[in-house]
Amino acid sequence: MKVRSRVxxxxxxxxxxxxxxxxxxxxxxxxxxxIQGTGTDGSQISWQIPHDTLGERGDASPSFDTIPxxxxxxxxxxxxxxxxxxxxxxxxxxxxxxxxxxxxxxxGFTTDPQEDGSITVNNAAGLPVGSFKKxxxxxxxxxxxxxxxxxxGNSLVQHVDFTEETAxxxxxxxxxxxxxxxxxxxxxxxxxxxxxxxxxxxAWLPNPGVMWAGRTLASLAAFAxxxxxxxxxxxGFGLGGLPLLPGSxxxxxxxxxGVDYYSGGYCS
Amino acid sequence: MWIMITxxxxxxxxxxxxxxxxxxxxxxxxxxxxxxxxWAVLVATLAFLVSMASHLSTDxxxxxxxxxxxxxxxxxxxxxxxxxxxxxx
Numbered sequence: 001m002k003v004r005s006r007v008x009x010x011x012x013x014x015x016x017x018x019x020x021x022x023x024x025x026x027x028x029x030x031x032x033x034x035i036q037g038t039g040t041d042g043s044q045i046s047w048q049i050p051h052d053t054l055g056e057r058g059d060a061s062p063s064f065d066t067i068p069x070x071x072x073x074x075x076x077x078x079x080x081x082x083x084x085x086x087x088x089x090x091x092x093x094x095x096x097x098x099x100x101x102x103x104x105x106x107x108g109f110t111t112d113p114q115e116d117g118s119i120t121v122n123n124a125a126g127l128p129v130g131s132f133k134k135x136x137x138x139x140x141x142x143x144x145x146x147x148x149x150x151x152x153g154n155s156l157v158q159h160v161d162f163t164e165e166t167a168x169x170x171x172x173x174x175x176x177x178x179x180x181x182x183x184x185x186x187x188x189x190x191x192x193x194x195x196x197x198x199x200x201x202x203a204w205l206p207n208p209g210v211m212w213a214g215r216t217l218a219s220l221a222a223f224a225x226x227x228x229x230x231x232x233x234x235x236g237f238g239l240g241g242l243p244l245l246p247g248s249x250x251x252x253x254x255x256x257x258g259v260d261y262y263s264g265g266y267c268s
Numbered sequence: 269m270w271i272m273i274t275x276x277x278x279x280x281x282x283x284x285x286x287x288x289x290x291x292x293x294x295x296x297x298x299x300x301x302x303x304x305x306x307w308a309v310l311v312a313t314l315a316f317l318v319s320m321a322s323h324l325s326t327d328x329x330x331x332x333x334x335x336x337x338x339x340x341x342x343x344x345x346x347x348x349x350x351x352x353x354x355x356x357x
Contacts, residue, residue, distance in 0.1 A: 190322045190323070191322075193321060193322040193323075193324065193329050194318055194319065194321070194322040196321075196329060196332075196333045197317070197318040197321035197322065197329070197332060197333065197336070198318045199333075200279065200332065200333050200335075200336025200337060201314050201317075201318060201336060203336060203337060203340065204283055204286060204287070204336070204339070204340055211340075215337060218333050218336065218337055219333075219337075221333065222329075222330055222333045222334070225326050225329050225330055225333075226326065226330055228326075
């Protein structure tokens with residue numbers, strides 16, 4: 001029985017290190033179109049793809065169509081885990097360096113810029129429901145370009161600091177990530193710490209299953225704390241209790257499908 | 269570093285107290301009411317300590333987790349040693 005419990009918990013520990021999924025499905029990508037995101041509390045958050053008048057370079061407002069056949073383009077994708085990512089492709093140095101995405105938040109919702117460059121969205125109760133991740137931008141050679149994401153008025157604004165010497169096209173990406181509804185549970189630093197201490201105490205219990213589960217949770221939290229990150233779980237349902245409990249007598253079961261670490265956003 | 273060691277020692281002490289209390293509560297002579305009440309107090313105390321632990325610094329937390337994971341092994345070995353010595357006498 002002891003051996004069986006250890007095998008099951010080793011399976012949990014192994015499943016725990018599976019990476020989380022990526023972005024997959026196509027979504028609105030035409031200037032002016034609205035993109036929908038869902039918050040952890042089910043709230044709907046939307047923002048628009050910028051159109052010509054919402055792009056700027058210095059004091060000028062250049063068109064996205066800078067040279068024939070090479071306009072600034074947007075490619076929005078939604079992932080199986082709820083991520084919504086819009087890749088901006090900037091064709092040349094004459095294109096705008098400032099991209100304004102008009103933001104539509106439900107009443108009472110607020111934005112909270114984080115030190116790492118991400119922007120957390122809080123609901124009317126002040127609880128975080130999702131986050132615009134730290135933006136990135138790269139040149140044609142894959143080199144990182146300085147970029148920032150800010151909230152200006154009712155818009156989300158991404159600045160991309162390219163120059164005439166930058167290798168084009170430049171790609172940049174503001175993306176939205178959310179939690180529980182998409183099957184993710186994000187813990188902040190305090191919750192990760194509680195998980196670590198709680199896991200340590202659970203490891204004191206004489207039941208081998210609880211003991212190993214406690215040890216696993218405590219170890220995950222310890223690594224997250226040591227590296228200044230937080231823990232995120234991907235949860236889901238599976239037939240036969242898969243993939244965590246093969247041979248489970250239950251027809252289906254919920255379980256942790258993966259564990260990963262993250263920083264920024266809710267991890268504060 | 270010292271805070272890590274200190275917190276690890278604290279975790280071992282807390283484990284020893286907890287394990288001793290649990291043994292005492294599980295004695296056949298302990299009345300069911302005392303057993304139930306004792307466990308309730310013990311669990312509430314541990315939950316409070318876990319809640320406090322979330323406010324610790326990273327080093328202190330790491331020490332606490334490390335101590336919590338090592339405590340059952342360490343204390344178990346010490347108890348086994350003491351028991352075998354008692355048997356020798």
